[in-house]
Amino acid sequence: MSSNIKVAIRIRDKISRETSRPSVIKRKTSNEITLQKDNTANVITTVEHTFYFDQVFDESSNQKQIYHELAREYILKALEGYHTCVIAYGQTGAGKTYTMMGTEQEPGIIPLVSHELFKIIDMCQDEGPDEDALVHFKVTVSYFQIYNEQIYDMLSGGCNVLRVRDGPRKVTYIEGLSDRIVNSCEELLKCIEEGSARRSVAGTAVNENSSRSHAICTINIQQTEIDSFGDTVERVSSIKLVDLAGSERTKVSKTKDERFKEGTNINKSLMTLRRVVTMLSNNKVTGVPYRESLLTRVLRDNLDGNSITCILACISPCDYEESISTLRYASTAKHVRTEAHLNTTQISKGEEQLFSLQNQLKELQATLTLQTAELEDQRVLQQQLDKINETNKYLQHRLETENKICADFRNRWTQISWESHQLGSALLDIVHATEIASQPFSFDSQITSFQRDCAQFQSSLQKDKETIQYLLEKYTLV
Ligand SMILES: Nc1ncnc2c1ncn2[C@@H]1O[C@H](COP(=O)(O)OP(=O)(O)OP(=O)(O)O)[C@@H](O)[C@H]1O
Numbered sequence: 001m002s003s004n005i006k007v008a009i010r011i012r013d014k015i016s017r018e019t020s021r022p023s024v025i026k027r028k029t030s031n032e033i034t035l036q037k038d039n040t041a042n043v044i045t046t047v048e049h050t051f052y053f054d055q056v057f058d059e060s061s062n063q064k065q066i067y068h069e070l071a072r073e074y075i076l077k078a079l080e081g082y083h084t085c086v087i088a089y090g091q092t093g094a095g096k097t098y099t100m101m102g103t104e105q106e107p108g109i110i111p112l113v114s115h116e117l118f119k120i121i122d123m124c125q126d127e128g129p130d131e132d133a134l135v136h137f138k139v140t141v142s143y144f145q146i147y148n149e150q151i152y153d154m155l156s157g158g159c160n161v162l163r164v165r166d167g168p169r170k171v172t173y174i175e176g177l178s179d180r181i182v183n184s185c186e187e188l189l190k191c192i193e194e195g196s197a198r199r200s201v202a203g204t205a206v207n208e209n210s211s212r213s214h215a216i217c218t219i220n221i222q223q224t225e226i227d228s229f230g231d232t233v234e235r236v237s238s239i240k241l242v243d244l245a246g247s248e249r250t251k252v253s254k255t256k257d258e259r260f261k262e263g264t265n266i267n268k269s270l271m272t273l274r275r276v277v278t279m280l281s282n283n284k285v286t287g288v289p290y291r292e293s294l295l296t297r298v299l300r301d302n303l304d305g306n307s308i309t310c311i312l313a314c315i316s317p318c319d320y321e322e323s324i325s326t327l328r329y330a331s332t333a334k335h336v337r338t339e340a341h342l343n344t345t346q347i348s349k350g351e352e353q354l355f356s357l358q359n360q361l362k363e364l365q366a367t368l369t370l371q372t373a374e375l376e377d378q379r380v381l382q383q384q385l386d387k388i389n390e391t392n393k394y395l396q397h398r399l400e401t402e403n404k405i406c407a408d409f410r411n412r413w414t415q416i417s418w419e420s421h422q423l424g425s426a427l428l429d430i431v432h433a434t435e436i437a438s439q440p441f442s443f444d445s446q447i448t449s450f451q452r453d454c455a456q457f458q459s460s461l462q463k464d465k466e467t468i469q470y471l472l473e474k475y476t477l478v
């Protein structure tokens with residue numbers, strides 16, 4: 001489905017700081033708007049500019065009207081199976097965040113889309129004729145911001161910077177971005193509330209709650225339906241809701257330091273968006289500077305690819321220069337064409353069985369590969385076990401040999417010990433003998449002692465002799 005980007009204008013009502021200022025909007029109809037600037041130097045001449053758009057919502061239009069007459073179409077198309085996108089564009093303070101998010105009392109496009117999406121899902125699930133014909137929905141949401149040319153996940157607590165990657169068919173994706181499953185409108189709104197609380201917002205001279213980042217909320221819808229022929233129909237689509245940061249003139253917004261840096265980055269990326277849109281509106285296909293900003297990289301598919309896209313340009317009723325600039329850009333965007341197609345796959349029962357068999361085959365192949373791997377592991381383990389056993393045997397043999405050597409050694413030791421003992425005794429004897437030989441005095445004293453013993457022995461022998469003599473004489477034996 002080839003179609004031009006739809007461009008609508010929302011003129012916001014005057015806010016408190018503008019009540020005394022004249023309106024620059026001279027005329028407006030449902031698709032025409034004329035801006036008029038008084039030439040203060042010459043009050044007779046005035047400058048007028050007229051623009052034509054798909055829709056023009058004036059100051060009296062409320063949130064619900066914008067939703068029903070403009071945004072609702074994009075959720076219905078998303079449910080049909082198309083990727084859709086609504087982008088709020090405009091100068092700072094023009095009412096983009098108000099239009100997209102709104103307030104508790106006046107909810108904007110994002111909460112209204114969330115409500116209607118789950119209302120439709122509930123209806124589809126209640127009205128199915130039987131269990132098989134029911135549509136099964138899976139809804140997920142992702143939410144990120146581009147702040148100072150860096151991407152931050154607004155559904156994750158961390159402040160990690162994420163990277164854009166190029167996917168197939170020129171579609172980009174954000175690596176590591178959270179994609180939360182939501183089962184009810186309440187869950188979806190809770191995610192959006194959680195993400196919005198993390199958005200970078202700060203006060204400037206123009207807007208006390210000025211968005212300092214581009215915020216992109218994507219609701220992904222996956223539908224699985226079994227039709228009356230038993231075929232399975234799958235639709236995968238998304239609705240991207242973009243609240244851009246507003247262009248600002250430093251002189252007017254009076255920003256300094258960090259706010260000034262933010263403003264510079266915002267203006268730079270919006271300038272790239274303008275250049276991209278201008279080139280696409282002139283049917284240029286080469287040299288389009290998508291890669292010059294993260295904003296154009298992530299919105300690429302919505303600007304020239306598979307998407308039904310709407311730009312809602314918001315303007316303030318009192319700022320001529322800014323509003324003219326917004327309307328000029330919006331006019332250019334009208335000429336950009338996108339090529340949306342249904343993201344649907346129909347699978348007949350036969351095909352389904354084939355798919356199922358193919359899947360089974362894949363699973364079996366995977367199991368086989370796993371088992372083969374396990375077998376291979378076992379073979380390697382067995383080899384290792386054999387090697388260990390061989391080593392064990394060798395060690396056992398060595399142990400036995402060592403034991404034998406030990407026993408021999410012990411025997412020899414005992415033998416040597418005995419021999420050593422003998423030798424020791426012999427040595428002692430020799431030493432003793434040597435000592436005796438080397439001590440003549442001691443030898444002499446021994447001889448003296450021996451001689452004394454001999455003398456004593458002779459005297460006792462003499463005494464015995466005399467005793468015997470006496471006894472012999474006494475008994476006249478002699
Ligand atoms: N249609 C409207 N009716 C009433 N008040 C509005 C409307 N649109 C915006 N406002 C008010 O105008 C002020 C600026 O709006 P908002 O913050 O939405 O601007 P913005 O375009 O998002 O600006 P920025 O680019 O700085 O973020 C807010 O106080 C908001 O409540």
Ligand SMILES: [Mg+2]
Pocket residue numbers: 096097098209210211243244245246
């Ligand atoms: Mg804003």
